[in-house]
Amino acid sequence: MLLGAGVSACSGAPAPVASGPRPNIVLVTIETTRADHVGPLYGHEQPTFPKLSARAASGMVYTRAFSASSWTLPSIVSIYTGLSPLQHTVDRIERQVPELDRPLLGHALESRGYEVAFFGVNPVFSVDRGLAADRAHWQPEVGWPAGRLNQAVIAWLDQRKTPQQPLFLHVHYFDPHCPYIPPDRALAQVSPPSVSPGTVPSERFAEMGGCYGIDKADGSPELELSTYHHRYDAELRAVDESLDRLLVRLAERGIGGPSDLLVVTSDHGEAFWEHDDYGHSHTLWGETTWVPLVVWGAGQGRSTEPVSLTGLYGSLLAAAGLAATPTLAESRSFSQGTEAGGSPWKAWVSDGQKWMTDGEHAWTTDVRADPLDSRPAEAAMALPAELQAVLDKAVTPVPLQPTDEERERLRALGYTL
Helix, strand or coil, X not given: CCXXXXXXXXXXXXXXXXXXXXXXXXXXXXXXXXXXXXXXXXXXXXXXXXXXXXXXXXXEEECCEECCCCCHHHHHHHHHHCCCHHHHXXXXXXXXXXXXXXXXXXXXXXXXXXXXXXXXXXXXXXXXXXXXXXXCEEEEECCCCHHHHHHHHHHXXXXXXXXXXXXXXXXXXXXXXXXXXXXXXXXXXXXXXXXXXXXXXXXXXXXXCCCCCCECCCXXXXXXXXXXXXXXXXXXXXXXXXHHHHXXXXXXXXXXXXXXXXXXXXXXXXEECXXXXXXXXXXXXXXXXXXXXXXXXXXXXXXXXXXXXXXXXXXXXXXXXXCCCCCHHHCCCXXXXXXXXXXXXXXXXXXXXXXXXXXXXXEEEECCCCCCCCCCEECCCCCCHXXXXXXXXXXXXXXXXXXXXXXHHHHHCCCCC
């Protein structure tokens, strides 16, 4: 596996702690899915994820799970390393995975005999930043809908030369990301919010740019946020159908059953002007970092303790019989970070309390009671000692020159580069 600049295959490699059968491990990450829009599982008034919600009854639902960042690249690198963006430093598109004290998730699983495969849709995957595997299947695409990605996954599975080999499969759907152009059927299955969420600030519509702004039929700006919420929810409803079809077809091939580990989550959420912001990547407010997380094969029930998706690294390796920490259960104190919007946002969460700064102001919130940070309190600018300790352990960033094509694709998706 390509581990990034200078990453050693044996550097800090988790040691095997168990022998015997190794479960298949399936990770599904759904783009841009905020937890409070996952209904009915997370209480959303619209039936955006009815099939996932029904399946979740046999799994473990984490009601306070948070991504490590508010956009795809640093969030996925955090899942693959168990480190926050403040540690691995891959928080800008012109960065690649640096030398670390541990192997990436896929490489560690390969050491246990796993076949590793990734299928994902997002321009950030189209340039190899050290995540691709040279002994496994790495298939990044741009513009593919979930149904087409499913077809590629199943076609690859049906051609595996050693189906008896344990599998680590990561599928990353893109559909809920802007532009919000859901199928008509999905639009009819959900409704606009029963209470108006407000309007887009007219003087700031132009700055949304890229694929975020919606125009009316007459070409004028759509300022009613109900329209944005409706289309976004319909995108979620449509991807629920594709996710369920994938899980059915995997089960037909003996993958994802009771003896396997299956994880469904998101890389980040989406803002609709709740904190004077739209989309994602610019801030760390809860609407961009509170995500759904359901795990099958590791118990049943609902966990209300705040956890970080960085803990998936340890949990997935533990399922394969490798010793690695922290696991999800041990990831209750964690940091978050993003620089994609220009300002270096940082956050620290511990015992449910969140401290966050944009470099000029600081706030505190209680993510147990208020995961959307809707009632923030002003805080002192001094960094918590635990967060400073995280920053002190950060590795040196390793530059990577994105292609002009990638830059243009990301600009079209609303990223500030």
